[in-house]
Amino acid sequence: MSSRYYFQLGSNFELSRSELASVYPEIGWQLVAPGILTGHFHQDFSPQTIIDQLGGTIKIFKHLQKLDITNEDQLRDQLTKYLSNLEAPKITIGLAEIGRDHLPKMEVSSLKKDLELAGKKVRYVAGSRHGLSAAVLLHKEVIELVLIQTQDGCYLAQTVAVQNIDHWSKKDRGKPYANRKKGLLPPKVARIMVNLAVGNADSAGQVLCDPFCGTGTILMEALEKSLTVIGADNDQAAVDGTTTNLNWLATEMNLPLNFMITNADATQFQPSQQPAFIVTEPFLGRPKPKADQIPNIFKGLSKLYLGCFKNWRKFLPNHAKVVMVFPRALASSSGLKKDYTLHKLIDNLSKLGYITQSEPILYHRPGAVIAREIYIFEYHFLNISEK
Numbered sequence: 001m002s003s004r005y006y007f008q009l010g011s012n013f014e015l016s017r018s019e020l021a022s023v024y025p026e027i028g029w030q031l032v033a034p035g036i037l038t039g040h041f042h043q044d045f046s047p048q049t050i051i052d053q054l055g056g057t058i059k060i061f062k063h064l065q066k067l068d069i070t071n072e073d074q075l076r077d078q079l080t081k082y083l084s085n086l087e088a089p090k091i092t093i094g095l096a097e098i099g100r101d102h103l104p105k106m107e108v109s110s111l112k113k114d115l116e117l118a119g120k121k122v123r124y125v126a127g128s129r130h131g132l133s134a135a136v137l138l139h140k141e142v143i144e145l146v147l148i149q150t151q152d153g154c155y156l157a158q159t160v161a162v163q164n165i166d167h168w169s170k171k172d173r174g175k176p177y178a179n180r181k182k183g184l185l186p187p188k189v190a191r192i193m194v195n196l197a198v199g200n201a202d203s204a205g206q207v208l209c210d211p212f213c214g215t216g217t218i219l220m221e222a223l224e225k226s227l228t229v230i231g232a233d234n235d236q237a238a239v240d241g242t243t244t245n246l247n248w249l250a251t252e253m254n255l256p257l258n259f260m261i262t263n264a265d266a267t268q269f270q271p272s273q274q275p276a277f278i279v280t281e282p283f284l285g286r287p288k289p290k291a292d293q294i295p296n297i298f299k300g301l302s303k304l305y306l307g308c309f310k311n312w313r314k315f316l317p318n319h320a321k322v323v324m325v326f327p328r329a330l331a332s333s334s335g336l337k338k339d340y341t342l343h344k345l346i347d348n349l350s351k352l353g354y355i356t357q358s359e360p361i362l363y364h365r366p367g368a369v370i371a372r373e374i375y376i377f378e379y380h381f382l383n384i385s386e387k
């Protein structure tokens with residue numbers, strides 16, 4: 001038996017969608033409302049366990065029923081009927097409306113009155129029209145009902161899992177070593193990148209390498225997913241900092257110390273164990289270059305990255321996955337006439353055996369000059385004489 005669930009995705013829809021498609025390729029994901037994907041899962045599916053593995057899903061809703069309504073009074077009647085059938089005499093409820101911005105807001109006061117007439121004691125927790133925050137849902141026992149307006153009608157669902165924001169912000173702000181100059185990657189994006197590499201494979205014990213580890217954001221996510229992690233950086237402060245962060249995470253979460261961090265140049269680094277995955281946000285140049293500096297900076301980065309890809313061929317196994325951030329200078333904020341990219345280099349990587357798996361996924365903060373394009377490659381052995 002399977003049930004329908006709705007996944008509410010994070011602010012970078014494309015990144016979050018790609019993560020789900022990669023971790024659950026067998027689910028025929030469908031977009032039903034803005035930011036909402038739906039799919040069927042087997043009944044023994046544990047929504048909270050699943051959401052804890054994902055960086056890009058904010059909430060999971062379980063489908064309850066299709067609402068047979070043509071006006072708002074009927075909607076209120078059906079909600080009253082559903083809630084008055086619940087066993088508990090006292091309930092705390094929240095309401096979320098998705099895809100219904102063009103319709104009148106649910107009138108909670110009359111819903112409460114109707115429920116009280118039906119003998120239910122109701123406490124209502126007010127939130128935004130799109131639902132209660134993860135912080136409220138994590139810490140309060142609330143039944144959050146969700147109305148999802150799709151092209152086929154309106155569906156009633158209930159929130160059954162929520163992103164553990166306490167855990168994410170602890171990793172983001174509580175880790176002992178941080179260095180803003182290294183352009184810290186948000187842990188959720190790091191988790192998405194790890195998931196894009198690992199997909200639905202059993203990751204336990206597999207080796208993941210980040211040769212530009214910085215503060216270790218990517219390696220922390222991989223360690224939490226039970227991978228063995230290998231990192232390198234050519235800055236000793238980053239090597240020591242990443243080691244401190246991984247020790248901290250391992251202690252906090254009771255994880256084995258399956259990591260090794262080395263001071264090395266990414267174009268030379270040889271990991272001590274063969275990695276099945278390279279996931280990295282490399283050196284991207286300065287964050288706010290002037291327009292006339294960009295061509296030269298990108299030339300230098302192109303040379304550095306090519307050196308890395310050539311080096312990685314010495315140790316990557318066939319079908320290894322490489323998930324890597326590339327810089328993209330945005331015309332809108334750089335003063336350039338058009339975006340400046342490394343697409344020429346990326347196209348040429350296929351000659352080295354690195355085959356792109358999909359279109360790049362763009363990720364950047366508002367106003368950023370240098371955006372990040374996340375690429376997924378699969379490495380294929382070429383003719384051995386070329387190695």
Ligand SMILES: C[S@@+](CC[C@H](N)C(=O)[O-])C[C@H]1O[C@@H](n2cnc3c(N)ncnc32)[C@H](O)[C@@H]1O
Nearest residue numbers: 185212214215217233234235265266281282283
């Ligand atoms: C963008 S930061 C990585 C940040 C990391 N993802 C994080 O969230 O903490 C790039 C890192 O690459 C390192 N680096 C620069 N050039 C390098 C090279 N040639 N070989 C290895 N590491 C290098 C820098 O010291 C820096 O720590």
